[in-house]
Amino acid sequence: MTRRLRLWVLTAGLLATAALYVAACTDLPAFGGSWHPYGDRAVRAALQQHTANAVSSVNFDQRAFDTLGEETVLFSSVLGTVVLLRRTRGEKRVAPGPAEVPAALRRYGLLVLPVTLLIGLYVIAHGQLSPGGGFQGGVVVATSLHLLYIAVDYKALERIRPLGLFELADGTGEAAYILLGAAGLIAGSAYLANTLPLGTFNTLSSGGTVPLLNAAVGVEVTSAVVVLLAHFLGQALEIESEDGAKDGGREA
Amino acid sequence: MHDALIVVVLLLVAAAATGAVLQRDPARQAVVLSALGLTLAVLFTVLQAPDVGLAQLAVGSAVTPLMILLTVRKVRRKGRRE
Amino acid sequence: MSLLPYLIAGWVFLVGVHGIATSRNLIHAVGCLAVTQSSTYVLLLAVGYRKGATAPVFSDLPVDAPVVDPVVQALALTDVVVGATVTALLLALVVQTAKRHGTVDPDELSELKG
Numbered sequence: 115m116t117r118r119l120r121l122w123v124l125t126a127g128l129l130a131t132a133a134l135y136v137a138a139c140t141d142l143p144a145f146g147g148s149w150h151p152y153g154d155r156a157v158r159a160a161l162q163q164h165t166a167n168a169v170s171s172v173n174f175d176q177r178a179f180d181t182l183g184e185e186t187v188l189f190s191s192v193l194g195t196v197v198l199l200r201r202t203r204g205e206k207r208v209a210p211g212p213a214e215v216p217a218a219l220r221r222y223g224l225l226v227l228p229v230t231l232l233i234g235l236y237v238i239a240h241g242q243l244s245p246g247g248g249f250q251g252g253v254v255v256a257t258s259l260h261l262l263y264i265a266v267d268y269k270a271l272e273r274i275r276p277l278g279l280f281e282l283a284d285g286t287g288e289a290a291y292i293l294l295g296a297a298g299l300i301a302g303s304a305y306l307a308n309t310l311p312l313g314t315f316n317t318l319s320s321g322g323t324v325p326l327l328n329a330a331v332g333v334e335v336t337s338a339v340v341v342l343l344a345h346f347l348g349q350a351l352e353i354e355s356e357d358g359a360k361d362g363g364r365e366a
Numbered sequence: 367m368h369d370a371l372i373v374v375v376l377l378l379v380a381a382a383a384t385g386a387v388l389q390r391d392p393a394r395q396a397v398v399l400s401a402l403g404l405t406l407a408v409l410f411t412v413l414q415a416p417d418v419g420l421a422q423l424a425v426g427s428a429v430t431p432l433m434i435l436l437t438v439r440k441v442r443r444k445g446r447r448e
Numbered sequence: 449m450s451l452l453p454y455l456i457a458g459w460v461f462l463v464g465v466h467g468i469a470t471s472r473n474l475i476h477a478v479g480c481l482a483v484t485q486s487s488t489y490v491l492l493l494a495v496g497y498r499k500g501a502t503a504p505v506f507s508d509l510p511v512d513a514p515v516v517d518p519v520v521q522a523l524a525l526t527d528v529v530v531g532a533t534v535t536a537l538l539l540a541l542v543v544q545t546a547k548r549h550g551t552v553d554p555d556e557l558s559e560l561k562g
Binding site for chain 1: 453454465522
């Protein structure tokens, strides 16, 4: 197919999709309306289960099985990325030299790092109470560690980031979620059913299995993002093809 | 008042998304994507979804653009064969 | 106003798809896919919005306060994070493609194959 013909096919497809979409939108309930049958039921169930953050209740209790699926997608894409970005035959690691960082940047970075780390951990821990949880907090914790790369250099980042340990933690997080689900079976109920005592509403220990599943997700997401960024950094900064001439490899 | 705010942020999202697609240089696109992540985070907060806003802020404005930039760096280093 | 958020979500989706289809660089195409993906979040949260309601977090709200729909938020939330790891997988594929074929232009790549 020529480029021109392709463009025509694309335009026709986009216009048809747009027409159908707009027609469908006119039949949707109006934006901001008060008819939310699923939302109302989910909120009622969240309050029944003593979980103040209804979103966490949906994620880790009412639709916990769905989250297991999401986690598995996350786990397998990390696995795939690690396999694709590993060092292959004919490639070598060249450690990047130490970098000069302006003193002000260094001071600011080293000040912000622990604060960000703490915020991330707080966000994970309070997932069942306030906006946040394992998914969001995990990303914050993982990115906070990388402030060390900006503030000091790559070597310093590598020192606080034992990659093998984080890869292990990624698998452990996924396994913990699956095993916590099996706890429901042992208690004589369904897989991933919330069988723990629900605790007092609006305290850290409320929500039964919600904080535990939330923590498992926190561990998995944190290590997933750390592992992903480590492999991308490794490819961009360290790994070079051994046969420099063939690839014209080295950067000036 | 709140409605007007929603409209403004929605238009900003549309503009940032269009900009991110039109910017053909991937390194610059990463910067626009980061701005899109930020406007989306604001939109989600305005739509009373702080949970999603928080995730979008961390992922959309930091992690995804960073990975794109690192890929660009790797590919450019590789592709310099002439 | 009652349709605008849905239309914006549709616009973001179509713009993203157009970008993917016309892209001359696989990294750019992955970026456009991220744009397309974000349209689903806009649509989901627009469907769940309720005028005058607050976020569905009851730590400092009376239990009968009107709140927006938490179900769509939970759907969007997990996908934001999981979507980022899928983006990472695609970028890893791009890196591999660049290593194997020395180009990330989809048109050049299909010529190589034929």
